Amino acid sequence: MGAVAAVPARAGRRFAWRRAALTVVAVAVGMSVLTCASSDVASASGVSASTRDATELGARLRPIITGALHELDVPGAVVLVRTPAGQYEEAFGTRQLGSNDPVGIDDHFRVGSITKTMTGTVVLQLVQERRIALSDPVSKYRPDVPNGDHITIAQLLDMRSGLHSYTELESFNRILDQDPTRVWHPEELLALGLAQPPYFPPGEGYHYSNTNTVLLGLIIDQLTGRQLADVFRERIFQPLGLRQTLLPPIEDNAIPAPHPHGYLFGTNLSTLTDPALPPDQQAAVRDGTLLPNDVTALNPSWGWAAGAVISTAADLAVYVRALVTGGLLDRALQQQRLDSLTPVDPADPDSASYGLALARFGPMIGHDGSLPGYQSFMGHDPVRGNTLIVLTNLQTAPDGTQPANEIARRILARL
Secondary structure, eight states: OOTTTTSSSOSSOOOOOOOOOTTTTTSOOSOEEEEEOTTOOBOTTSOBHHHHHHHHHHHHHHHHHHHHHHHHTOSEEEEEEEETTEEEEEEEEBSSTTSOOBOOTTOOEEOTTHHHHHHHHHHHHHHHTTSSOTTSBGGGTOTTSTTGGGOBHHHHHTTOSOOOOGGGOHHHHHHHHHOTTOOOOHHHHHHHHHTSOOSSSTTSOOOOOHHHHHHHHHHHHHHHSSOHHHHHIIIIIHHHTOTTOBOOOTTOOOOOSSOOOOEEOSOTTTTSSOOSOOHHHHHHHHTTOSOOEEOTTOOGGGTHHHHOOEEOHHHHHHHHHHHHHSSSSOHHHHHHHHHTOEESSTTOTTSOEEOSSOEEETTEEEEEEEETBEEEEEEEETTTTEEEEEEESBSOOTTSOOHHHHHHHHHHTTO
C-alpha cells in the first residue's frame, strides 16, 4: 500500500528478514497510553466522552495490531493513532529477541524514506526563497549529471527523472552484505546511480529512485553551504520541536537510547528482486528454526538524504501533520505540493500516489520508509484530522509484506 510497495524500486530498499520466538510478540508487553483533548466535558460518570472514545479506540485496534504482529512475525512495534476525539498509543513486543526488555512508546527507530519528505521540504523552502526553481534543469547545479539539461528539480522530487537507483545494483547490495558498517559518502552513491543507464527519458515514466534524493541532498548542501543534518535541524526539527529526531553523521551507526534492535531475514542481495523468503525458509520461520539476524549496527549512510533519519512516533505525529496541513511552506507552495500527488500507476487511479517528495495512501498523506531492521509508516488525513504512525523493528515479513504498511492498512480499515 505504500509508495514504495507500489513500484519496483525501494524507499530505503526492501529487505527480507527471518523469524523470532513469537510467543512474546503475540501479546502487547509495552506501555499503553490513552489521552484525550483538554476541552472535553466530563459525563455524569466523571469520564469524558473523549476518554471513552480513546479507550474504545484502543480496545478496537489492539487485537487487530497484535494479530498482524503475530501473523507477520514482527518482534516489536509502536503504534500511535491521533484523532480529534483522542489518542491511542501503544508499544508491543520486545526490543531484543531473547530478552524481556519491552519496546517503549518513546523508542527511537530508523525511519528510512520518511527522510525523503524532509529533503523535499527543504528544497521547496529554497524554492520559496527563490534560490532554486522547480523548473530548473539539474545541470544548472550539477553539470556532471547525464542528460541533466532535460531533468528538472521537480522530476527529482516526484521520481520521474529516469535516473537509476543505486540501491537496485547487485554490486551495491553485495557490498552491504559483506561490509554493513561501511561509511558511504553521498558523492559515491550518486556516482553509482549515474553510471547506469536511465530507466526512461525524463518525464516519461515513474520509477522510485534513491539517486534522485541523494542528488537533491547534495544540491541543498551546495546552495546553503551547510551540512544537510544542520539544515534539517534548523529548518524542520527545531521549528516543530522535534527533539528526538536527527540525521546522524555518516560515520555514526548508533541509534539514541532507548531503541529496539532491528532484525533482518535473508540478505540484501537475496531479497533484491523478491523480498519474500523461499517457501522452505518461510516454513522454517513458522516452526521457529529460522531466526533473524540482528542488523542494528548497520551504518545507514548509504541512505543519507534518502533514508538515514532517526525519530520517534510522537515526533513523527507532529511532523506529518505539519507536512500535510502546513507550517513548513507558504500556503501556495503547500497547495502545489498536495496537488502534485499523481497515481504511480496511470492505469489504476486507486493506486498509491506520489508527488513532490510526498505520497498518498488512501485517505492518508505522508510517506513510508524501510531499511534493514526497520519499517515505518506515517500519514495524516486532512479531511478527518486523523494521524497514524506505525514503527516496526523489522523491514519485511517472511512472505514479503512490509509490516508497518500492512498494520497501517488494517488500522485504516477500522478508523
